[in-house]
Amino acid sequence: MRAGCALMLMTNNTEVALREISPELNDKALKVLRAATGIFLTHGFSAATTDMIQQAAGVSKATVYAHFANKEALFVAAIEAQCEKFEASVRAxxxxxxxxxxxxxxxxxxxxxxxxxxxxxxxxxxxxxxxxxxxxxxxxxxxxxxxxxxxxxxxxxxxxxxxxxxxxxxxxxxxxxxxxxxxxxxxxxxxxxxxxxxxxxxxxxxxxxxxxxxxxxxxxxxxxxxxxxxxxxxxx
Amino acid sequence: MRAGCALMLMTNNTEVALREISPELNDKALKVLRAATGIFLTHGFSAATTDMIQQAAGVSKATVYAHFANKEALFVAAIEAQCEKFEASVRAxxxxxxxxxxxxxxxxxxxxxxxxxxxxxxxxxxxxxxxxxxxxxxxxxxxxxxxxxxxxxxxxxxxxxxxxxxxxxxxxxxxxxxxxxxxxxxxxxxxxxxxxxxxxxxxxxxxxxxxxxxxxxxxxxxxxxxxxxxxxxxxx
DNA sequence: TTAAAATCAAACCGTTCAGTTCAAATATTT
DNA sequence: AAATATTTGAACTGAACGGTTTGATTTTAA
CATH class of the missing domain: 1.10.357.10 (Tetracycline Repressor, domain 2)
Structure with missing residues (x-):
């Protein structure tokens, strides 16, 4: 259930797309992903901490780990989402x-x-x-x-x-x-x-x-x- | 025991330059600097640990800190030395x-x-x-x-x-x-x-x-x- | 209303990290 | 050889890390 959640996030790229599908359901997961992207982009993988992400997302640590297996998975999800966004902007x-x-x-x-x-x-x-x-x-x-x-x-x-x-x-x-x-x-x-x-x-x-x-x-x-x-x- | 992994990336231009100035004195400092360069290049700053460096240099931890104030200083020294080597090779x-x-x-x-x-x-x-x-x-x-x-x-x-x-x-x-x-x-x-x-x-x-x-x-x-x-x- | 699911804050765990300390061992200098 | 400086290994500190657990609270759905 947890893994499936994260996978869905990775295939749909932006907040808009996901919000339309599940209006308020994955709100937290999205906040986490968005915060994670910001933290990872400004600090890199190693220097970024899950505490920073949790805090930036305005979410408890348990919630982070309820949606993403670990730091690596969160990183991959964040970067892949960013890749899709990047490609979209280029193709636009x-x-x-x-x-x-x-x-x-x-x-x-x-x-x-x-x-x-x-x-x-x-x-x-x-x-x-x-x-x-x-x-x-x-x-x-x-x-x-x-x-x-x-x-x-x-x-x-x-x-x-x-x-x-x-x-x-x-x-x-x-x-x-x-x-x-x-x-x-x-x-x-x-x-x-x-x-x-x-x-x-x-x-x-x-x-x-x-x-x-x-x-x-x-x-x-x-x-x-x-x-x-x-x-x-x-x-x- | 197995210290040589990242060491192979290195060569020794700075070594020559420094040896000429202080023949045998900074032997240890040089080993540390050389090892640090290898470790930092393969792992980046955050993921590199002082233990890796100390082990790769074949030197005690106290010796590392006897020659370099802290990890940041060691990093700067290693990168600057590498810059000089890089410039030398370009100018050659x-x-x-x-x-x-x-x-x-x-x-x-x-x-x-x-x-x-x-x-x-x-x-x-x-x-x-x-x-x-x-x-x-x-x-x-x-x-x-x-x-x-x-x-x-x-x-x-x-x-x-x-x-x-x-x-x-x-x-x-x-x-x-x-x-x-x-x-x-x-x-x-x-x-x-x-x-x-x-x-x-x-x-x-x-x-x-x-x-x-x-x-x-x-x-x-x-x-x-x-x-x-x-x-x-x-x-x- | 009620039961299940999600989230919360916070304590907690084991590990790892940068950096220190220190007595013993080794070089170096005189 | 004696005195001095350097290095060593290993233990240690204190903080930070990733990740877990817990028990209470909120949200959702029936």
Whole structure:
């Protein structure tokens, strides 16, 4: 009964979804999960204590252990829920159709804003830190994050190829998409992961996006796309 | 009895440096520092215990605390020493002069091999994980790693600009160098940080290097396509 | 109303942790 | 050899941890 409860929580992701199914029943379990997520994200697995979680949840310790087998299970549940939320936010990225420069700019901007948010950074830090102890969580996150956004971008790049806007023959679409995100994340993520107290300004994000799009289109743009000065015939 | 598990991660640059200053005096302190580094890299700060360190060092607990004030101080000392070692290995990268494609290829290859090594990955994981608790270590590492290699590459890019091999007017040299490393690290580092048990083959590294260099030169090469250079007379 | 289920606060358990103490043993210096 | 410093092992402290138990109280459902 206890295990089943926890499993249900893991498959349904957000509070909203669960509230609709069982209006007030799993209220406590949800409070615990939500509190646990916060504590784990700010302290990591080892430094987080079940007392912190219990206190943050406003719940007795017995209740915590009535819904989750132990600290590890609670951690896994919290991280997996966060992965689903993360993937959802990535897949919710919308952009108006247009030329590839515009699409990449919109996509890049949205993605960078997600990925450089305090929550996402704390999340990534914990995943990276605990990847050895919880290997499946690393994979789960990779699927939910990079893999998810990559499929979206790959699709857009495919359209651009058909439209003759870009030429990715040298690398293939998937690789090109990955390169775009490497350009996009590159400096920002490195800095933010290692300097948790530093805040990133919207201007800085704009600049990173512009640089990434511009560079990407210089490398892969056919002709007119992103300020390519040198017009090389596409048969090189 | 079985102390050698995490010890193998370590090598001994700091040892040399410190031995020269105080030949046999700080023998024990060094053993402690070396063991501590191994333990911290494999377990992180919180999960590492002073007993593990003491045992791995083959030293009594009193000796540990005779040389280091507490666990935090030991951690800082271990990480800072590792930063120095890391920077040294980055600055030791050598490459034969040649066209920019060749230089970038050699540089990129050496850097990627360092950065994707087990030790460097474990090191980065710990830095990222503990950046909130030890903010200065994040900065120290950033200086020792990214900043260090960036200065090397920027210099080479400057030469290439003078030689007319590349055109970085759009972004500037520093940014271009950063973009090169973003392309270089991009996928590999993301995968490796989150999948600690996965091994990277030399072939995979070669491929990443080739892709990065190729893409970079498509974006910034004056009249190149993937490394072929049209020579322009050097002005000085 | 009543019985079952869930939750509570708090004490409690066994373990582990960082760090200390100390007398004995070992090196090092003089 | 004597004096001094360093290291050792092992026991110990006090706090914190994960997790359990308990008995009282509240909530839910019939």
């Amino acid at each position: 990225i919308r952009f108006e159709p247009g030329n590839i420069a515009k699409v990449l700019r919109e996509l890049g901007h949205a993605y960078l804003n997600i990925v450089l948010s305090e929550t996402a950074l704390a999340f990534m830090r914990v995943i990276i830190a605990e990847a050895s102890r919880f290997p499946q969580l690393g994979s789960t996150f990779y699927q939910a994050g990079p893999k998810a956004i990559l499929s979206v971008v790959s699709e857009q790049l495919a359209h651009a190829v058909e439209a003759g806007e870009i030429d990715v023959q040298a690398t293939g679409i998937e690789t090109a998409a990955m390169l775009f995100f490497s350009l996009l994340r590159g400096e920002g993520q490195l800095i933010c992961l290692m300097h948790p107290e530093s805040r990133v300004s919207p201007v800085q994000i704009d600049h990173w996006v512009e640089t990434a799009v511009h560079t990407f289109l210089r490398a892969f743009g056919s002709e007119t796309s992103g300020g390519r000065v040198l017009h090389v015939a596409s048969l090189d | 990268i050598r490459f034969e002069p040649g066209n920019i494609a060749k230089v970038l290829r050699e540089l990129g290859h050496a850097y990627l091999n360092i950065v994707l090594s087990e030790t460097a990955l474990a090191f980065m994981r710990v830095i990222i994980a503990e950046a909130s608790r030890f903010p200065q270590l994040g900065s120290t590492f950033y200086q020792a790693g990214p900043k260090a290699i960036l200065s090397v590459v920027s210099e080479q890019l400057a030469h290439a600009v003078e030689a007319g091999e590349i055109d970085v007017q759009a972004t500037g040299i520093e940014t271009a160098a950063m973009l090169f490393f973003s392309l270089l690290r991009g996928e590999g580092q993301l995968i490796c940080l989150m999948h600690p048990e996965s091994r990277v083959s030399p072939v995979q590294i070669d491929h990443w290097v080739e892709t990065a260099v190729h893409t970079f030169l498509r974006a910034f090469g004056s009249e190149t396509s993937g490394g072929r250079v049209l020579h322009v007379a050097s002005l000085d």
